[in-house]
Amino acid sequence: VIGEHRHTQVTVDLQAIKTNISNEMAQKDELTELWAVVKANGYGHGIIQVAQAAKEAGATGFCVAILDEALALRAAGFAEPILVLGITEPEYAPLVAEKDISLAVGTQDWLTTAAAILAANQVTTPLHVHLALDTGMGRIGFQTPEELATAVTTLRQPQSPFDFEGIFTHFATADQADDTYFTHQLNNWKHLIAVVDELPRYVHVSNSATSLWHQACNGNMVRFGVALYGLNPSGRELSAPYPLQPALSLTARLTFVKRLARGKSVSYGATYTAAQDEWIGTVPIGYADGYERRLQGFHVLVDGEFCEIVGRVCMDQLMVRLPHEVPVGAKVTLVGTDGARTISLQDIADYCGTIHYEIACGLAPRVPRVYID
Numbered sequence: 001v002i003g004e005h006r007h008t009q010v011t012v013d014l015q016a017i018k019t020n021i022s023n024e025m026a027q028k029d030e031l032t033e034l035w036a037v038v039k040a041n042g043y044g045h046g047i048i049q050v051a052q053a054a055k056e057a058g059a060t061g062f063c064v065a066i067l068d069e070a071l072a073l074r075a076a077g078f079a080e081p082i083l084v085l086g087i088t089e090p091e092y093a094p095l096v097a098e099k100d101i102s103l104a105v106g107t108q109d110w111l112t113t114a115a116a117i118l119a120a121n122q123v124t125t126p127l128h129v130h131l132a133l134d135t136g137m138g139r140i141g142f143q144t145p146e147e148l149a150t151a152v153t154t155l156r157q158p159q160s161p162f163d164f165e166g167i168f169t170h171f172a173t174a175d176q177a178d179d180t181y182f183t184h185q186l187n188n189w190k191h192l193i194a195v196v197d198e199l200p201r202y203v204h205v206s207n208s209a210t211s212l213w214h215q216a217c218n219g220n221m222v223r224f225g226v227a228l229y230g231l232n233p234s235g236r237e238l239s240a241p242y243p244l245q246p247a248l249s250l251t252a253r254l255t256f257v258k259r260l261a262r263g264k265s266v267s268y269g270a271t272y273t274a275a276q277d278e279w280i281g282t283v284p285i286g287y288a289d290g291y292e293r294r295l296q297g298f299h300v301l302v303d304g305e306f307c308e309i310v311g312r313v314c315m316d317q318l319m320v321r322l323p324h325e326v327p328v329g330a331k332v333t334l335v336g337t338d339g340a341r342t343i344s345l346q347d348i349a350d351y352c353g354t355i356h357y358e359i360a361c362g363l364a365p366r367v368p369r370v371y372i373d
């Protein structure tokens with residue numbers, strides 16, 4: 001495995017993941033199920049290990065983005081319900097039905113096309129469908145009561161090859177203090193589901209933010225993602241009703257240490273020149289690992305001290321100014337706590353002008369994941 005012989009590593013604290021889920025299980029309505037959102041390789045944490053920890057902490061289902069992620073969970077032995085949140089090509093309907101996977105569906109055309117393919121393949125096992133309603137996210141889903149009613153009629157037909165298993169929507173602003181747009185979407189949701197005379201087994205509207213700050217409308221299942229990784233969906237805007245424990249840390253070990261004479265430069269473009277004699281350490285991580293070039297000028301932790309990243313971040317290595325001479329092999333903390341100081345994914349996201357979701361998901365497969373429980 002590429003990365004197996006490498007000290008640079010992501011460490012995932014599975015106990016933190018279980019604690020985050022346990023806290024959510026305790027605060028939500030007891031009849032509401034929690035399905036762990038483990039798409040994008042578990043937001044970079046490792047889909048299989050996160051799914052296992054989530055299941056142990058009370059998750060009763062999983063959400064993924066694409067069919068292959070669902071197939072990977074099945075291949076790993078998970079028998080729980082798995083919902084694919086993106087739109088899956090109808091040609092894969094027979095495989096989906098065979099593997100007992102649930103799909104988000106947003107159009108009548110999809111149902112018509114998939115029904116024909118299922119019939120042509122003599123598939124007899126029902127295909128589980130969750131109707132997606134677009135209440136304002138503007139991504140996928142039925143938009144009018146009329147088209148929704150038609151789809152429900154199709155699903156309910158006696159010879160339908162589908163199992164009408166769920167109906168859901170997704171909020172675009174649940175992580176914001178201003179709930180104007182959230183309320184607009186909630187009203188659209190109520191208007192749309194009014195045409196569904198008999199609701200399916202699963203009625204779900206909540207991502208982490210909705211479950212944390214808009215619990216009133218949970219439905220009977222929460223699609224719990226970023227908060228199970230211990231990350232605040234709002235970034236720094238809103239405080240969570242219970243402490244979130246970040247599960248991910250990123251560490252490395254210095255591979256090279258040198259005395260850099262005043263006036264000497266560091267890295268591509270020679271953009272950094274030492275103002276006085278300095279100790280410089282080389283860290284074996286770079287933008288190919290998902291540690292972005294934009295992080296030039298940010299810092300890492302060595303010996304509990306912040307050390308500035310000097311010069312351009314390279315593909316596989318970066319250089320930092322050390323507070324004093326440090327031995328080769330010394331630990332470098334890029335995400336996590338060292339002594340009295342911490343660097344969070346949020347700190348990195350802020351410096352890069354993005355969100356922690358993107359940083360976590362962007363940590364490359366070349367960085368080995370190590371699990372502690």
Ligand SMILES: Cc1ncc(COP(=O)(O)O)c(CNc2conc2O)c1O
Nearest residue numbers: 037085170207208223224225226233357
């Ligand atoms: C439909 C749907 N439900 C639930 C979740 C979980 O959200 P959470 O991680 O905030 O709890 C997501 C995450 N989707 C995305 C998260 O970032 N970009 C996305 O498209 C989603 O797309």
